[in-house]
Amino acid sequence: MKAVSLFSGGLDSLLAVCLIKDQGIEVVGVNFVSPFFGAEPANRKSAAQLGIEYHELDIGSEYMKVLKQPVYGYGKNFNPCIDCHGFMLNRAGQFMEDIGASFLITGEVVGERPMSQSKPALRRVEKLSGYPGLVLRPLSARLLEPTIPEKEGWVDRGRLLDISGRSRSRQMQLAEHYGIKEYPTPAGGCLLTQENFSRRLRRVMSIKPEIAAAELEILKIGRHFYLNEGELLVVGRNHSENERLQQVARDSDYLIKVTDRPGPLGLLRIFDDNQNSDLLPAASIVARYSDARDLDSTQVSVSRPDNRDPIILSVRPCRPEEVPTSV
DSSP: OEEEEEOOSSHHHHHHHHHHHTTTOEEEEEEEEOSSSOOOHHHHHHHHHHTOEEEEEEOHHHHHHHHHSOTTOOOSSSOOHHHHHHHHHHHHHHHHHHHTOOEEEOOOOBTTSTTTSSHHHHHHHHHHHTOTTOEEOTTTGGGSOOOHHHHTTSSOGGGSOOOBSSOOHHHHHHHHHTTOOOOOOSSOOOGGGSHHHHHHHHHHHHHOTTOOGGGGGGGGSSEEEEEETTEEEEEOSSHHHHHHHHHHOOTTOEEEEESSSOOOOEEEEESSTTOOOOHHHHHHHHHHTSTTTTSSOEEEEEEOTTOSSOEEEEEOOOOGGGSOOOO
């Protein structure tokens, strides 16, 4: 007997795996990857410690459809939690069929998250999944209707748990019992639950509704300024962000940097390929965040990512009151 676990790497998902493995069932973990969540390096380590097979599945492109039109709406920010969980269970169910597994497990706990883990919400999630009766939640199973794995005797319902609410005391006791010493805090790991990221995402999707998932990595980096409706300037805040901007730059972007003083890298992205841009305002803002900020004039290099012959502009660094409001 084999089960597929939605494996987030959080304590609840680790414990769900342990409870099912205790019943002699092989567990295969799947972690879904998108621009908003997934692929944490610690997940691989946790899976290895539990002795389970582990897979990361990229759902970024498909997930954009869920994000734009969720059946059950959004949470506090841009998080379609119920639709998201249903979608991931659907993809996990397809994976389950591909590998010949028999049912799905998750670490969901009744009442732990008010929007997505109330009993009605869990029923909605299962309906969206397309695999009714095959979604087992070991930590709260005895508070829910018996699933097919329980009815068929694949698992012993009496050895499953009845945890509910937001207290973590029982989970922490179980972690000690299973020798699980390292696990992340229960804070949301999804960027869609964060106000600042959600604000950036809404803005860019209002400009380019059909934006591809691969283009969204830039939303995680730096200070963001819209110079015109379709022009986004991102200014790195440290060396690491400067390097990341270089990595995510597209051929059509402009890379901007002061030449004669230390300072950040700026990336100017124009979403309308037919739109021309005045590069001076962007260069002036980048200069504002460099060590040339108090000079009357400084030299700024502007180039394409694949262009070794940059344009050199002479600009006056923006004064504080001239800098646009960041997003």
